């Protein structure tokens with residue numbers, strides 16, 4: 462059984478989708494949900510599912526990314542993960558941290574990468590007049606939102622869409638895509654998922 466650690470910063474809806482998927486004949490199980498935000502709503506949701514949680518607040522480490530990551534590594538290493546899933550984890554990780562988990566760390570990003578890496582993806586898709594938007598699961602490499610793509614899902618952009626309506630439509634796809642990619646990845650299959 463592969464051991465999965467999930468990193469979150471917020472509500473954790475992707476984390477919940479991942480955890481719910483890891484049952485039965487799934488080759489992985491969640492062993493820890495870790496947040497940099499003490500108030501992250503996802504922490505209670507993880508606890509409700511019986512999954513161990515930990516918090517490493519980034520605030521005391523302002524300007525000291527290496528110090529923050531050293532602290533973050535403690536609960537991660539103690540959980541002995543085979544796979545790390547970033548699920549709405551909103552801190553940028555240093556190359557040193559990323560390299561340590563090379564080939565074992567996934568992220569979900571709310572755009573059709575390579576379009577719109579970084580923040581405000583939905584606003585940028587709307588401003589560009591795009592006809593479609595979507596989400597991407599990719600392997601994490603030191604370059605931000607640029608690792609090998611493991612799966613994408615598309616949604617139409619409709620007339621009258623706002624950032625909120627588009628985000629909700631994409632998020633529903635995220636909840637399908639990320640579990641599908643993780644299941645394949647945990648089984649050792651890195652062919653992209655295109656539902």
Ligand code: GAR
Pocket residue numbers: 469470471472473474475476503548549550551569570571579632635
């Ligand atoms: C998701 O839309 C995820 O793709 C995005 O944050 C949201 C987290 O929601 N991630 C990023 O923007 C990463 N740069 P959740 O906490 O409900 O899963």
